[in-house]
Amino acid sequence: MKTNNSLDALISERYSKPMSLPFELNETLETIFNHRSCRHYSQEAVPEQTIELMVAAGQSASNSSNLQSWSVIAVEDPARRDRLASLSSNQEHIRACPLFLVWLADLSRLETLGKRRELPHDGLHYSELLTVGVVDAALAAQNAAVAAESIGLSITYIGGIRNNPIEVAKELGLPPRIFAVFGMCIGYRHPEKPAAIKPRLPQKAVLHREQYDALAVQNAADEYCENMNHFYESQKMKTRGDWAQHSLYRIRGAESLNGRDHMLQALKVLGFQLR
């Protein structure tokens, strides 16, 4: 049962406790369960046409009504990556990685089509359509991430791209009604800076049967805080208290959102009416 053991080993590491599932490990599951974000890249360039492979993987994901309301910008120019890093809490790996992708919720493409065809497209101005674009961008990006990891690359998402949405839109030459949802660093992991699989909440905190079970969530969250204390110690990570405490600190108020407390106003400047 070697293969089963391999799957169980990966899953047990993900939950930092023994867990067993009755499936054989396959390459896809191995890629998925092995994921860890990468914040230290080697200098090596990514293979030729990695971008095209990732975009094709992204486009192979489901999307809402085949509207395909997302786009992506590949940024390789070091000067532009430097400016984007400055706009995203100065995360050094945006400068260090060889390839940076910015994933966009894109309502502009359909709007322009509507104008050219002289057909009504007023539905674009409802907040629902921004949600569609955000979800579609995320589904595509995750497919692209898994594809990249399957060929030996590493990635990390950059939510910090939302810290300064208007400046980011200017830097990327975005027409109105396009929103940069997140960035993604891609490259080879620095061989001397490996990363551990980060444990997640027990399934009882996340998975519900038929209806939501709020009590189970809190018991499982307490268990997770204990587990994560061991993880932080083993990784020599300095955190502000346990998982609950430092997570709550991140959402303590407007001042903890790195400018994203102005998101609604920024979206309106970017041309989203959000009816």
Place this chain on the structure above:
Amino acid sequence: MKTNNSLDALISERYSKPMSLPFELNETLETIFNHRSCRHYSQEAVPEQTIELMVAAGQSASNSSNLQSWSVIAVEDPARRDRLASLSSNQEHIRACPLFLVWLADLSRLETLGKRRELPHDGLHYSELLTVGVVDAALAAQNAAVAAESIGLSITYIGGIRNNPIEVAKELGLPPRIFAVFGMCIGYRHPEKPAAIKPRLPQKAVLHREQYDALAVQNAADEYCENMNHFYESQKMKTRGDWAQHSLYRIRGAESLNGRDHMLQALKVLGFQLR
């Protein structure tokens, strides 16, 4: 070069024109590029612990600041699936599939932790945090979808779950500050009802270098409309005009959004302040 040819064959089908990339096909890429949504399921049950496998895959995706602001509800009860189908434009496959997952943006877990720890958590009330939950739910769901497909299952996303957010929240017993982002049908594809890979926009319409290129987008979109006319014909699909025309019809105005034009009000009823 058999393997290369296999990858190229899948990618060329995805764009309904010849395309070649310098990579070998691996199992993960094969799973991703082979994706097609499934709206006709066999009666066969999914394997034991498919749910746990999919959730573990979902939790292995990246998420924002490890806040893990998503949850999922597994619905197997036929009566509940029937009611959820009625709330989601009566999509028959919600009733027919053996397993239905509802993916949630979940700010309730952190809020309850904040109250129990008596720590401030006012950041939850900004629209940014709902975006975080929506993105995290989507990244997790896509990982889960790929994992399911890697073991021979088929899936389809159900955006229709957003047609009636308040009633869906009641049906699933959701506490305040949880939003059902989309559903997902899972099961085995009906052997007599195969589906073709659906062609997507040319990469020129989606992928930009350094800055957004609006002119390239429109030329590529025109090319796509031509391609899709052939696809609709080959699949005997009746559409309202070409891709641009029927896509624009879907977003023609509030009346085309199946109730989702009231999304903002519904979110406020569900406890999202959206500051």
